[in-house]
Amino acid sequence: MEARKLQVAYGEKIAVKDVDLVLPEKQVTALIGPSGCGKSTFLRALNRMNDLIPGASMKGEVLLDGESVVDGRLDAVELRRRVGMVFQKSNPFPKSIFENVAYGLRVAGLNDRTLLLERVIRSLQGAALWEEVKDRLQENALGLSGGQQQRLCIARALAVQPEVLLMDEPASALDPLATAKIEDLIHELKARYTIAIVTHNMQQAARVSDTTAFFYMGELVEVGSTEQIFTNPREPRTEDYVTGKFG
Amino acid sequence: MIKTHIDKSYEAELHALRERLLEMGGLVEAAIAGSVRAIVERDAAMAEQVIRKDKLVNRLEVDIDGACRRILALRQPAASDLRFITTSLKIVTDLERMGDLAVNIARRAVDLAQTPALRPLHDLGRLAALSEAALAKALDAFVTADPVKAEEVLEADDHLDALYLKVFNELLTTMMEDPRAIRRATSLMFSAKHLERFGDHATNVAEMVIFMVRGTDVRHAKNKD
Numbered sequence: 329m330e331a332r333k334l335q336v337a338y339g340e341k342i343a344v345k346d347v348d349l350v351l352p353e354k355q356v357t358a359l360i361g362p363s364g365c366g367k368s369t370f371l372r373a374l375n376r377m378n379d380l381i382p383g384a385s386m387k388g389e390v391l392l393d394g395e396s397v398v399d400g401r402l403d404a405v406e407l408r409r410r411v412g413m414v415f416q417k418s419n420p421f422p423k424s425i426f427e428n429v430a431y432g433l434r435v436a437g438l439n440d441r442t443l444l445l446e447r448v449i450r451s452l453q454g455a456a457l458w459e460e461v462k463d464r465l466q467e468n469a470l471g472l473s474g475g476q477q478q479r480l481c482i483a484r485a486l487a488v489q490p491e492v493l494l495m496d497e498p499a500s501a502l503d504p505l506a507t508a509k510i511e512d513l514i515h516e517l518k519a520r521y522t523i524a525i526v527t528h529n530m531q532q533a534a535r536v537s538d539t540t541a542f543f544y545m546g547e548l549v550e551v552g553s554t555e556q557i558f559t560n561p562r563e564p565r566t567e568d569y570v571t572g573k574f575g
Numbered sequence: 576m577i578k579t580h581i582d583k584s585y586e587a588e589l590h591a592l593r594e595r596l597l598e599m600g601g602l603v604e605a606a607i608a609g610s611v612r613a614i615v616e617r618d619a620a621m622a623e624q625v626i627r628k629d630k631l632v633n634r635l636e637v638d639i640d641g642a643c644r645r646i647l648a649l650r651q652p653a654a655s656d657l658r659f660i661t662t663s664l665k666i667v668t669d670l671e672r673m674g675d676l677a678v679n680i681a682r683r684a685v686d687l688a689q690t691p692a693l694r695p696l697h698d699l700g701r702l703a704a705l706s707e708a709a710l711a712k713a714l715d716a717f718v719t720a721d722p723v724k725a726e727e728v729l730e731a732d733d734h735l736d737a738l739y740l741k742v743f744n745e746l747l748t749t750m751m752e753d754p755r756a757i758r759r760a761t762s763l764m765f766s767a768k769h770l771e772r773f774g775d776h777a778t779n780v781a782e783m784v785i786f787m788v789r790g791t792d793v794r795h796a797k798n799k800d
Contacts, residue, residue, distance in 0.1 A: 558653045559653070559658070560654065560658070561654050571580065573578040573579060573581065
């Protein structure tokens with residue numbers, strides 16, 4: 329997936345300026361930068377979540393497998409099936425664990441009980457949650473812990489077999505152990521999915537990603553291998569940010 | 576450094592670490608100067624002082640190692656801070672070894688002071704001055720984060736090696752001419768060798784400074800030819 333000269337504005341205010349960024353296939357790309365730098369806006373633009381915000385506009389190009397996702401030929405629902413999203417705050421539906429994962433499949437018209445169960449199991453396994461919930465699939469999802477709820481949301485995204493997973497601060501509300509589980513899961517998921525993760529936790533970006541992109545005031549300042557960004561960044565602004573200095 | 580860390584206590588820790596490395600470097604500089612002066616001036620007391628003061632160098636090595644480990648564990652330094660910490664961890668080992676070399680020379684000085692003077696020792700003094708200058712410049716390059724200055728240290732090491740060879744040959748001739756001089760000449764030869772090694776450690780420090788500033792490793796460049 330890739331963005332070319334992508335610009336996103338809220339009314340007059342430009343939040344993302346002329347960003348060119350490729351998310352390498354089956355790798356993890358971390359988007360870092362201070363609050364308000366445009367990283368979350370950029371992430372949301374990739375599956376057109378900004379369309380839902382009044383006054384938001386988008387210029388430039390976003391390509392999925394070489395096809396435009398902004399010219400309107402690709403339906404937003406289909407786009408969001410192929411490009412799934414996991415949010416900062418886990419947001420399971422107030423339904424059973426099973427129904428949470430099956431929801432997207434039912435919307436897509438799958439109602440065969442056996443097929444549904446098979447896909448739900450595979451998604452829960454993929455999200456490293458199966459062992460913890462296999463005996464209580466019919467219980468309410470809101471009874472799960474925060475970390476389990478977040479993995480349930482990942483399972484829900486995986487159920488519709490996406491190509492790309494966008495994660496916006498997926499572990500910022502979790503304790504260190506639940507965070508480690510999510511990070512471990514990200515390592516496993518990248519064998520099958522292209523992943524972009526927005527995080528304020530720089531150590532997390534360093535741990536989970538292959539590529540790191542540093543955003544500042546709506547611009548993509550620097551992108552490089554995660555090792556390079558954290559040991560020897562080229563741009564002074566990146567250096568100041570990763571070392572925690574006054575700009 | 577113009578830009579400072581937002582977290583002032585972190586800034587203070589990095590500053591304190593840099594100060595301690597300089598303190599250690601200063602002690603080692605004084606030690607090598609003192610040990611060679613002790614030989615040239617036949618001053619056993621000065622040599623004993625160098626030997627005693629090495630304890631301070633050793634203690635600083637342990638302290639600095641600890642400070643680096645603490646910063647790595649608690650601050651998770653990145654980019655230039657990370658390179659500064661890993662450089663410090665390596666520099667401290669070189670400095671400690673340099674202190675030991677000064678002690679070795681000081682021990683020879685104690686020995687030599689009890690025997691008749693062999694001959695004028697101008698070249699040994701010059702060798703010492705070059706080694707000392709190499710360390711001083713490497714430390715200066717470290718404090719000012721100046722890779723150009725560090726490169727000068729690398730270049731100057733060739734002069735040091737050439738001078739060492741000259742001293743070596745002279746002492747060898749002295750021994751061949753007068754077998755009674757062998758014990759004293761051997762002591763001087765070891766001292767000269769220690770000074771040459773001292774210069775190599777200064778070169779290591781300079782190479783690490785270049786890495787710290789530029790992020791590129793220049794070690795073993797000669798082997799690539």
